[in-house]
Amino acid sequence: MRSKNTKTVVVFGATGSIGRVITGKLLAEGFDVIAVARDQHKLSKLRELFSVRRPTMVGRSIDVTRRSDVDYLQDLIDQKGVQIWAVVYAVGNFPAGGFTREISTPISGVHGKELEELFALYPVGFQNVAQRMLLVMEEGGHIVALSSAMSRFANTPGEPWSRWHLSHHAAAFAALDRIISGYGRARTAATEKKVLVHRIAPAAVRTHFYDGAPPELLPPSGFTTPEAVAREVLSALRGTEAVDTVVMPEQAGDR
Numbered sequence: 543m544r545s546k547n548t549k550t551v552v553v554f555g556a557t558g559s560i561g562r563v564i565t566g567k568l569l570a571e572g573f574d575v576i577a578v579a580r581d582q583h584k585l586s587k588l589r590e591l592f593s594v595r596r597p598t599m600v601g602r603s604i605d606v607t608r609r610s611d612v613d614y615l616q617d618l619i620d621q622k623g624v625q626i627w628a629v630v631y632a633v634g635n636f637p638a639g640g641f642t643r644e645i646s647t648p649i650s651g652v653h654g655k656e657l658e659e660l661f662a663l664y665p666v667g668f669q670n671v672a673q674r675m676l677l678v679m680e681e682g683g684h685i686v687a688l689s690s691a692m693s694r695f696a697n698t699p700g701e702p703w704s705r706w707h708l709s710h711h712a713a714a715f716a717a718l719d720r721i722i723s724g725y726g727r728a729r730t731a732a733t734e735k736k737v738l739v740h741r742i743a744p745a746a747v748r749t750h751f752y753d754g755a756p757p758e759l760l761p762p763s764g765f766t767t768p769e770a771v772a773r774e775v776l777s778a779l780r781g782t783e784a785v786d787t788v789v790m791p792e793q794a795g796d797r
Contacts, residue, residue, distance in 0.1 A: 550626050551779075552576045554606055554671055555633035556597065557584035559749040560688065563768040564630055564775050569595040571776065578604045578615065606633055606667035616674040628684040628779055629675045631668050635660065638750035645705045645759055652710045660714040665721050676731040683737045686775050687722050690715040691745040691788045726784050740778040744771045744789040764791040
């Protein structure tokens, strides 16, 4: 799974709009990357994108909401004798064109099953991954979790965009933020292994999630990009202190 003397990074959500760019940046920097996602077909397509250095595939899909899947991955890494230097948690559920529905549906109107699925993906999924991957991580490594700026900014009543801050995605990300903070501040396996736990919280990222949305519902400050998020991830991995940062649009009004 890894080349001699090369650091290995596991990217969860590697086939997503942001995870795909992060994977490419890591490969370009010389890291060995283990790409993990739920869709095996998308993983195969991801591998075809890179011609010189290619990510390692696990050989099956991994759903972070299933503890048995993450157990399988941890056992496989252990059997191969690989020590993980860093984990990037970039999972998400942002279907193309899904923003309009999300922002138009108050949280009181969201079916409990849908809310349950998001909580399973964000806070529970991260917990599954962090607990198992720490068992196969090097001392002094990194865990980088992608959160969202929506859980950081106050809601502004009356503005259409502010509904996003009251959505079920916002609720799930707020729970994820709490768990990430716990790993960095309390005595955990991460602190005992001197693993730095970083939180990168992008503002709205330009992806197909916003396709078809009316202009009046879009973020007034514009969008950031997957590339900008990937740069922050690389910066965190190069650092010696835990990073907790918001990634804002590089140019206001960029729609």
